[in-house]
Amino acid sequence: MWRKEDGKGQEPPEISTGSVNPTTATKPGTSSLSGFAAPPVSSKSAACVSQGIKIKGELTGSEDLFVDGRVEGRITLSNATLTIGPNATVKADLTAREVVVRGRVEGMVSGSERIQVWHTAHIHGELKSEKIGIEEGAELHGKMEAGKPTGPPAVAGSSKRAEPNKHKDAASGEEKSSSGAAVAGAD
């Protein structure tokens, strides 16, 4: 356990210019944007389409992506997480290993591993993944497919459902008819 922590400490530091003072980092005689701190840039941080940015077209990649702006077209991340932020408006087909939806999406959402739908999500379209988590308050318009892909069609009569004349006791207070083309109950 201690070794693991030691190992973490030995990781190479992230490349970041956020803490660099531009006045000291700039060579004398060269122009600089002195007075403005450079934004943090990290090779490990997720790419971000922030609020106020609008993209039309196709986005592809294999790194995590956070979208909080407007995107129209298609987003495909081969083996990464795509997060649609709460301020995002996306009209696109989304494909990623994991898709987290917190904003507005219009299109087909496909997660090879899973899809998470937060309560702020508003989806018009189709959700398709092996695992889908839907939070209370999420708005879904369209259809959704979840679960492992099924194999060949089940052979009719291979399960208990093929027994048309079985009888089981119903709970008290409820009537029950047997099988056949008959419907019990009061009209």
Place this chain on the structure above:
Amino acid sequence: MGFLSKLGIAIGGSAPRESVRSLPHGRNGNNGNGRAVAVGPSRQPEIQETTRVSNGLKEFLWNLDGLGRGTLLDLGPAWQTTLSFFIERGFRVTSEDILRGWAEFLREEELHKEERSVENYAQRTPEGLAKKFLNENLKYAPGSFDALLLWDALDYMEPTLAKYTVAHLTELVRPGGGVFAMFHSKKPEGFQRYRVTGTNTLQVLSAKPICPAQKVYQNREIQELFGRYRSVKSYVSRDQLRETLFLK
């Protein structure tokens, strides 16, 4: 359940969701506006819900027992509880809210009403609308599903649409498959949504009506609607709701 726990939005877990993952507060889980909301374990208390024992569901599940990895079409809103219940039992679940789809379809039709030519008015008959709706929705290959949850949707459909919908759904169900439906014995005053919480337990949630109730079906009419099914079983409960299981 393991996966859902990892997501932090699992159902039925002993730990509250907030303890698993810090989500923003102030959730508005109210489905009073009729939205197709999904509901997790920490539902807002203002949602009116009751629990009812469902022998129809119990029988429905009993018939699916032994199927292994089956396919289910849920024609109600996408609830996390229902989804998890069937996925944990190896099902692939497809969810499509048919009443919401119908309401949106009618809204679209109304919006474009003035654009239509005189010739197209024939398409605005109940039959024409039903055919058009089914051409645009419920687009699955024949025999795609082992099981179908229809809930009480037929009570809220125009009779013509109900007739065409049942015929269409019958094509989607595999031979030997089952349909679980409900019929009100009296015209329902409110609008309810249902979700599966146990092998014989349903949660009933009151919601703002998406469509007004259209018809109270008599037994004979139900038999005619589902005439292509080889077996019909019905359970009548005290709350005037007939749970019916149809086996193809």
